[in-house]
Amino acid sequence: DSGVTQTPKHLITATGQRVTLRCSPRSGDLSVYWYQQSLDQGLQFLIQYYNGEERAKGNILERFSAQQFPDLHSELNLSSLELGDSALYFCASSVAPDRAGNTIYFGEGSWLTVV
């Protein structure tokens, strides 16, 4: 158990809908990351937050947004869902964002299926 908690574990929704994925980082970790894992794209970095502020942005679609709250938990919002958004969404956390050797721990992921 990495200590990173994600909910829900599985989610099935229809095209055009909106979902919210939730993540609680490991105790003491200030930085949260979101990754998408799909069959054809592998693990892709979406976005990073540090202590409530956006730190880095990757290949995140405009239909997707995220935030990190004062209690450090994070939410990833996916809207106007398309079939191609079906994937595993991982949250990860680390103590700080930039220091070399700063281990990033992953949660178990949220399986999203868009039908």
Add this chain to the structure above:
Amino acid sequence: GESVGLHLPTLSVQEGDNSIINCAYSNSASDYFIWYKQESGKGPQFIIDIRSNMDKRQGQRVTVLLNKTVKHLSLQIAATQPGDSAVYFCAERVSAAGNKLTFGGGTRVLVKP
């Protein structure tokens, strides 16, 4: 849960043998590298890391080798066990660009009893 990456390269290894998993990275500015293990239906699990000022690092039953000249990383697993069956990913990072990891495509390891 289902496995992702069904078309990954696969390494079949006999239980008890040593495994070597290779990874070519792309960014010569990368200065930190990590190996992750992902079992079916689970998230990536940290195995071992190495900084670019090292060429070898050993852990428990695992060794990571880094060759910066050819931008190559390898993970050696000694005395492979059935529990080592998983998909293994290498990841690289440019520390000056933050903690964003860029992952390789992954290698599936199947341990035969």
